[in-house]
Amino acid sequence: MATSAFxxxxxxxxGCKACEVACKEYNQVPADGFAWSGKSYDNTMHLGHSxxxxxxxxxxEPRIGIGGNSGEQISWQFLSDVCKHCxxxxxxxxxxxxSIMRTEFGTVYVQPDICNGCGYCxxxxxxxxxxxxxxxxxxxxxxxxxxxxxxxxxxxxxxxxPTQSILFxxxxxxxxxxxxxxxxxxxxxxxxxxxxxxxxxxxxxIHAMFIVRGDPEAYNLxxxxxxxxxxxxxxxxxxxxxxxxxxxxxxLAFRRSR
Amino acid sequence: xxSTYYDVPLLKPPVWTWEVPAYFFIGGAAGGAxxxxxxxxxTGANGxxxxxxRWIAAAGAPVSAALLTADLGRPERFINMLRVFKxxxxxxxxxxxxxxxxxxxxxxxxxxxxxxxxxxxxxAVLGCGMLTYTGVLIGATAIPVWNAHVxxxxxxxxxxxxxxxxxxxxVMGHDDPAINRIALGAAAxxxxxxxxxxxxxxxxxxxxxxxxxxxxxxxxxxxxGPVPLLLRGLSRSRRARQAASIAALxxxxxxxxxxxxxxxxxxxxxxxxxxxRQDD
Numbered sequence: 001m002a003t004s005a006f007x008x009x010x011x012x013x014x015g016c017k018a019c020e021v022a023c024k025e026y027n028q029v030p031a032d033g034f035a036w037s038g039k040s041y042d043n044t045m046h047l048g049h050s051x052x053x054x055x056x057x058x059x060x061e062p063r064i065g066i067g068g069n070s071g072e073q074i075s076w077q078f079l080s081d082v083c084k085h086c087x088x089x090x091x092x093x094x095x096x097x098x099s100i101m102r103t104e105f106g107t108v109y110v111q112p113d114i115c116n117g118c119g120y121c122x123x124x125x126x127x128x129x130x131x132x133x134x135x136x137x138x139x140x141x142x143x144x145x146x147x148x149x150x151x152x153x154x155x156x157x158x159x160x161x162p163t164q165s166i167l168f169x170x171x172x173x174x175x176x177x178x179x180x181x182x183x184x185x186x187x188x189x190x191x192x193x194x195x196x197x198x199x200x201x202x203x204x205x206i207h208a209m210f211i212v213r214g215d216p217e218a219y220n221l222x223x224x225x226x227x228x229x230x231x232x233x234x235x236x237x238x239x240x241x242x243x244x245x246x247x248x249x250x251x252l253a254f255r256r257s258r
Numbered sequence: 259x260x261s262t263y264y265d266v267p268l269l270k271p272p273v274w275t276w277e278v279p280a281y282f283f284i285g286g287a288a289g290g291a292x293x294x295x296x297x298x299x300x301t302g303a304n305g306x307x308x309x310x311x312r313w314i315a316a317a318g319a320p321v322s323a324a325l326l327t328a329d330l331g332r333p334e335r336f337i338n339m340l341r342v343f344k345x346x347x348x349x350x351x352x353x354x355x356x357x358x359x360x361x362x363x364x365x366x367x368x369x370x371x372x373x374x375x376x377x378x379x380x381x382a383v384l385g386c387g388m389l390t391y392t393g394v395l396i397g398a399t400a401i402p403v404w405n406a407h408v409x410x411x412x413x414x415x416x417x418x419x420x421x422x423x424x425x426x427x428x429v430m431g432h433d434d435p436a437i438n439r440i441a442l443g444a445a446a447x448x449x450x451x452x453x454x455x456x457x458x459x460x461x462x463x464x465x466x467x468x469x470x471x472x473x474x475x476x477x478x479x480x481x482x483g484p485v486p487l488l489l490r491g492l493s494r495s496r497r498a499r500q501a502a503s504i505a506a507l508x509x510x511x512x513x514x515x516x517x518x519x520x521x522x523x524x525x526x527x528x529x530x531x532x533x534x535r536q537d538d
Contacts, residue, residue: 116338117335215261229398232398235398241413
């Protein structure tokens with residue numbers, strides 16, 4: 001079976017939040033508060049247990065003399081952020097119950113009937129995506145519309161997107177499409193367009209790629225995400241040394257007392 | 259050009275409440291007590307000491323399990339922890355270690371010598387796991403201040419666990435020279451750990467020195483390291499050793515609380531982009 005992926009293109013996004021609404025409606029995600037952040041048109045601010053698509057509004061300082069969205073000048077970018085469905089997923093590796101699993105579509109899914117709310121996936125995610133819902137006790141994140149994919153339809157967000165800023169398809173096909181889109185954008189003068197897909201990190205690439213303009217960190221996309229299992233070798237080595245030290249020191253302490 | 263998104267932290271802070279650092283403290287002390295109990299028995303030292311150490315281990319295990327269960331979002335599903343074994347998840351390894359540790363420390367108290375003598379070595383090996391795995395648990399995460407210290411955390415937490423086990427035995431009246439030596443050794447390691455934290459000026463380690471988390475880590479460090487080291491090293495009186503033990507116990511608990519608080523502060527303030535901006 002082909003590996004599913006998203007390609008979310010900020011250069012096509014109009015910031016309508018239809019993806020957020022479609023996701024909430026289809027997946028029956030609870031309300032995530034009704035608060036005005038004062039940060040552009042963004043009132044959810046980040047992904048979370050009850051925000052599985054999040055449209056970021058990145059405002060750049062307009063320069064006098066150059067019009068709004070000309071090729072040389074960024075004025076306002078919209079990015080529909082989502083769980084990255086990592087190739088090496090920190091949440092999945094951390095999950096002690098096996099609740100978080102890799103589906104047949106290559107996506108990362110939390111089985112709600114198994115999760116016991118230990119919270120370890122939250123500190124395992126290098127993108128700050130998954131979180132525990134306080135009134136429910138379990139961890140939630142984007143399901144990549146696992147049920148819809150099984151029924152042969154596309155995820156609700158991609159279906160609802162009116163500008164095809166959110167593309168859904170096969171991972172390799174979308175990677176090729178992203179390369180083509182970047183070439184096209186560069187040719188049209190949008191020289192700062194880049195693909196965000198950290199394949200050279202321990203995360204090993206993501207199944208929800210992005211095309212952004214400028215520095216990905218301005219969209220809260222980390223430059224070097226690391227899957228925390230990379231720290232295990234050092235940690236266990238140190239643990240073995242500490243255990244050996246404790247046993248030897250204790251044995252010596254008792255030996256000398258006789 | 260801005261390199262952060264309205265200074266919104268990239269990472270989610272740990273959701274763990276007081277039960278988790280309390281577990282780190284009690285689980286560490288129980289693990290240390292199991293190691294001391296087994297070695298005291300093998301070396302033929304004071305039999306009462308070995309027995310009391312095994313009791314501390316056996317009592318600490320169910321308290322640990324209760325604390326961890328209480329911290330779950332769905333406590334009634336605690337048994338799902340034993341649904342799979344995943345070596346790549348320190349939480350899974352820890353859940354199995356705690357379960358086996360509980361069984362072995364309880365079996366070590368069974369008044370049938372065939373059972374108890376078989377259980378004691380298991381309780382000691384698993385006690386080593388209890389002493390150290392919590393350091394790996396928080397070290398192998400995306401939280402910057404934790405993963406930056408993944409090499410030292412298991413040693414730091416093991417010393418803290420050994421110190422509290424020795425302190426508990428001292429408080430229970432075991433004024434044994436071997437226990438004094440263990441406590442001195444653990445306090446020496448904790449003093450070195452404190453010095454290495456204080457001398458680490460990397461921005462990622464700031465939550466260990468600044469703010470509420472810094473205050474708790476520092477207080478815990480002083481009570482775990484120099485205070486018991488000086489009290490036990492300079493004074494020959496029993497009262498000094500008792501005071502050193504109280505300080506070490508408080509220091510161990512504060513150290514665990516401090517590290518969890520530092521993790522929260524690290525996730526809130528030290529997003530990757532934030533840390534980089536401070537470097538610029």
